[in-house]
Amino acid sequence: MIREKLLYQWLGRQPYEPVWRKLSAHAGAVAGGLDKEIIFACEHEAVYTTGRRGVDNRVGSTLAAPVVHSDRGGEMTFHGPGQIMFYPIINLRSREIGIKQYVHLLEESCIRLLAEHGIEAWRKCGFPGVWARDGKIAALGVRVSRGVAFHGMALNVDVDRKWFAAINPCGLQLGIANVTDFTESPLLSEMAERWQAIFQALLHANHVSGGCPK
Numbered sequence: 001m002i003r004e005k006l007l008y009q010w011l012g013r014q015p016y017e018p019v020w021r022k023l024s025a026h027a028g029a030v031a032g033g034l035d036k037e038i039i040f041a042c043e044h045e046a047v048y049t050t051g052r053r054g055v056d057n058r059v060g061s062t063l064a065a066p067v068v069h070s071d072r073g074g075e076m077t078f079h080g081p082g083q084i085m086f087y088p089i090i091n092l093r094s095r096e097i098g099i100k101q102y103v104h105l106l107e108e109s110c111i112r113l114l115a116e117h118g119i120e121a122w123r124k125c126g127f128p129g130v131w132a133r134d135g136k137i138a139a140l141g142v143r144v145s146r147g148v149a150f151h152g153m154a155l156n157v158d159v160d161r162k163w164f165a166a167i168n169p170c171g172l173q174l175g176i177a178n179v180t181d182f183t184e185s186p187l188l189s190e191m192a193e194r195w196q197a198i199f200q201a202l203l204h205a206n207h208v209s210g211g212c213p214k
Contacts, residue, residue: 003204006088008196010189011042016049016068016079019087023150024071027089031146039199040087041192046080048167051141063166072141072151074128076167082158082178084192086110088199093147095203103128103140106153109199110138113155113191119182130155132182135175155195158185 011019019042029035046065051074065080079085086109092102107123110130114121114137121132130138138155158180179186 006196006200006203007036007038008193008200009038009040010192011040012189013043013045013081015045016047019044019085020068020070023087023089027145027148027150030089030091031148037091038089039196040089041196042085042087043081043083043188044079044085046078046163048076048078049141050076065163070141070151072143074139074141077139077141077154078159078163078167079154080159080163082156082160082188084155084157084188084195085152086155086192086195086199087150087152088196089148089150090203091147092144092149099142099144099149102149103142105199105202106140106142107138109195109202110153110155112198112202113195114179116194117179117183117186119179132177134177134181137177137179155179155191157188157191 019040023040026035026038030037048063048065048067049070049072050067051070051072090102092099107128107130111121114130114132119132121130121137124131128140129136138153140153141151142149143151156176156178158178159176161176164176
C-alpha cells in the first residue's frame, strides 16, 4: 500500500509541557482515526524530564532548570537550547511495526543524518540511542498508546554540557557528544528538516529491520 507523505512541522523553541500536551492530544486523535500521522520537531527551553522508569537519579543538589515527570520511556535527561527534538506520531499498529523495529528506525535515521555531516555514529546493543566518538549524541524516549507511538528522539547539536553534569542522563555514566564536536554548527531547523526526510524515506520503504551492529 502506498502511503501519502507525512505532514511535518518545525515548532521553533518551545517550553516542554505545552509540546507534550500537543503530542498526547494528537496521538490520541490518530489512534481514534480523527487525525493523520505527523512529525513535529523543535528546540526546548531548558528542562529536565523523567520517564516512566525515571526515579530521581540526580547526583547534584538543586537543578538549575525545572523538572517535568513525563510519560515517555526512559529515565531522567535534559532537553534545552542546542538540542533538536524529533517527535514523530506514528500508528505502529496500522503499519504493523513493532516497538523494537521502530526504535531501530529512529536510530537509523539519525545515524544517516550524522553521516551526511561526516560524523560516524552507531548503536550500542541494549542501550537505545545513538553514539559517536565522545559519547551519546542522541537519546530516545518513546511511548506507545493504543498502537500509536509518540515522544521520540533528542539530538545534541551544540548543548552546553553543564546541564548534564548534575544528572546521570538516561541511567548511563557515559559521556555526551555534540554535532559541534565534529563540525561547524548547522542550523537546527535545517537539520530537523533533513532528518524528517530521511525518516520518512525509511518508513515508507519499510526499512524497519532491527539489527544491532557495532
